[in-house]
Amino acid sequence: MTSTDPTASPGPDPTAVPDPTAVPDPWHALHELLAAMDAEIEQVYIERGIEGVRPRFAFPLIRLAHTGPLTIRELAASLGRSHSAISQTVAAMRKEDLVTSEPGPDARTRRIDLTERGRSLVPFLEAEWRATHATVAELDGEIPYAMTAVVEDIRRALERRPMRQRVRDHLVEPARRSEPPRRSEPAQQSQSTQRSEPPR
Numbered sequence: 001m002t003s004t005d006p007t008a009s010p011g012p013d014p015t016a017v018p019d020p021t022a023v024p025d026p027w028h029a030l031h032e033l034l035a036a037m038d039a040e041i042e043q044v045y046i047e048r049g050i051e052g053v054r055p056r057f058a059f060p061l062i063r064l065a066h067t068g069p070l071t072i073r074e075l076a077a078s079l080g081r082s083h084s085a086i087s088q089t090v091a092a093m094r095k096e097d098l099v100t101s102e103p104g105p106d107a108r109t110r111r112i113d114l115t116e117r118g119r120s121l122v123p124f125l126e127a128e129w130r131a132t133h134a135t136v137a138e139l140d141g142e143i144p145y146a147m148t149a150v151v152e153d154i155r156r157a158l159e160r161r162p163m164r165q166r167v168r169d170h171l172v173e174p175a176r177r178s179e180p181p182r183r184s185e186p187a188q189q190s191q192s193t194q195r196s197e198p199p200r
Contacts (some may be wrong), residue, residue, distance in 0.1 A: 017174075041132060050121065052096040058125045060089060061098060061114065065122040069113040071104050093118070 041055040063078055064070065070078065076086040090112055093099045098118035104111045114122070140146035 041128065044128065048124065050124070053098070053121065053125075054092070056089060057093055057096075057098060058129055060086065060093070060112075061118055062122060062125055062129060064099070064112065064114050065119060069102075069111040071109045071111055073109070075112055 038055045042053075045051075045053050045055075059079055060075060063075065067078065072086055072090060073083055075090075076083045079086065081089075090099060090101065094101060097115050098121070100113050100115055101110045102113070103109075136147065140148055
C-alpha cells in the first residue's frame with residue numbers, strides 16, 4: 001500500500017543528472033598532502049614555543065625583514081602573490097602581532113612593517129626556510145619522480161595548452177531551457193500601472 005502522506009519528502013529522482021562531486025577529486029590527495037606538510041612545519045614552531053604563526057607567514061615576514069616597510073601591493077609583487085591573498089595574510093599576521101599597518105604615502109595605501117615580535121622570529125623562520133628547502137631536496141632524492149620535476153612538467157604542459165583551453169575542450173554545457181511565454185496583462189491594468197512621476 002502506497003503512502004499518501006502529503007508531508008512525506010519525495011525520494012531521489014532517478015532521472016536526475018548524477019552528482020559530479022560524488023566522483024573522487026583527482027586533486028584532493030595533493031591538497032591533503034600539502035596541508036599535512038604545512039601542519040607538520042607548524043608543529044616545529046609549536047615545539048619551540050612559537051604560537052599563532054603559520055608556515056605561510058614565513059615568506060612575507062622574511063621579505064619585510066630584508067626590504068623594510070612595503071605597501072600591500074609592493075609586498076604582493078615582491079612575493080609573486082595576488083593582492084587579495086597578501087591582504088588576507090597581512091590581516092592574519094596583524095592579529096598575531098607580527099606586523100603593523102600604517103598609512104602610506106597617500107590615503108589609499110598602507111605600509112606594512114614588522115613588529116618587535118615579528119622581527120624577533122625572523123632568524124628562526126630563515127633557518128626553518130632553509131631546512132624546509134633541504135627537506136624537499138631530500139624527498140626529491142627518495143622518490144622515483146621528483147616533486148619539483150612534476151611541477152615543472154605540469155607548468156610546461158600548461159604553457160603548451162592552457163588550463164582554460166583544456167577545460168573548455170572537455171566542457172559539455174547543459175542544454176538551455178526555453179523560458180515559458182509571459183502572460184500578457186490586460187490592457188486596462190497595464191495602463192493603470194503607468195504613473196507619471198510627480199513634478200519636482
